[in-house]
């Protein structure tokens with residue numbers, strides 16, 4: 334099926350920053366479009382976004398150059414061609430770019446085209462996107478990990494750690510799990526109000542109050558779980574992404590937002606060890622920084638048998654970095670963010686490599702999101718069993734939950750909810 338049209342425009346993400354939307358049409362008239370998200374706490378080794386650097390537009394964050402790359406060079410190379418399949422299209426895009434990190438055409442432009450092609454092909458074949466990508470066995474709905482308290486770089490408050498998430502795993506379906514998660518979210522809102530704390534939300538839709546300690550966030554959430562009628566640890570557990578690369582400062586971890594104190598890598602591991610003993614935490618993402626490979630090997634050895642340790646910044650959805658991690662005994666799971674690597678094929682290959690090595694795969698949104706629901710289909714296609722896509726109160730986050738609700742409904746009797754078993758331990 335030949336590509337007959339490729340176009341792009343500059344649209345907005347949930348932070349009000351510009352991002353790329355691409356459309357693609359095949360010769361049978363099937364169309365697909367996609368919008369690329371953007372991170373704030375980005376890993377140093379992520380594929381490169383192309384931004385305009387024109388200070389008179391969006392403070393230098395415009396994406397008109399990236400849009401031009403789609404309309405110009407990419408359209409020139411692809412329109413009239415039949416790539417045949419997703420991996421050939423993605424390889425063509427990588428070769429056309431010619432850089433190791435997609436800096437010339439821009440990973441933001443390349444990913445939008447890659448996903449738009451996947452959608453157009455799914456339409457052409459008249460199959461849902463998750464089935465087009467994952468085949469007939471793509472029937473497992475992920476446990477949603479709802480980010481209910483935001484800190485770090487995602488909120489202007491006193492909380493050092495970026496994400497405190499609830500994990501409603503003791504459910505029979507995704508729909509039930511989301512209901513449990515939302516009930517806890519609403520209970521938490523009441524609790525914050527009762528304490529006179531702010532219920533304004535951060536970038537990912539979690540509350541962003543000023544708290545007197547990083548532990549207070551956990552204690553409030555545990556209270557909310559109980560208030561909603563659930564048992565912490567049995568029905569609803571906790572997951573954290575402290576995003577500690579943002580705290581890494583001259584080889585130590587600095588608590589920039591609370592009290593300016595510092596910890597060594599070993600002292601950070603002690604902190605997590607202590608929290609694991611005190612709280613029902615099933616997943617720790619980026620407990621240490623992307624440059625702290627030694628610390629990561631140490632924490633994996635020490636705590637990897639009792640909790641899922643997810644590498645986000647340290648791996649950047651990059652197969653080479655993942656291979657190093659596997660060799661050095663770093664982490665037992667990987668975060669999967671398509672825009673960290675830049676094409677659908679490379680994203681899925683990275684997940685396949687992780688699975689083959691016994692690592693868990695945890696599909697993720699970015700803090701700057703849009704109404705695009707690709708990651709919902711991706712999570713089902715990969716059968717990875719858990720997803721993080723914010724809390725349940727902002728449209729760009731609920732769009733993914735709603736897509737998963739529709740997928741579960743569409744699968745009917747064939748749908749399976751992943752539950753607690755999805756988490757590595």
Ligand SMILES: O=C(O)[C@@H](CO)OP(=O)(O)O
Nearest residue numbers: 372373374375698699700
């Ligand atoms: O650190 C993360 O995992 C993400 C998403 O939650 O944040 P950002 O998109 O800002 O990198």
Ligand SMILES: [Mg+2]
Nearest residue numbers: 574618619645
């Ligand atoms: Mg992260």
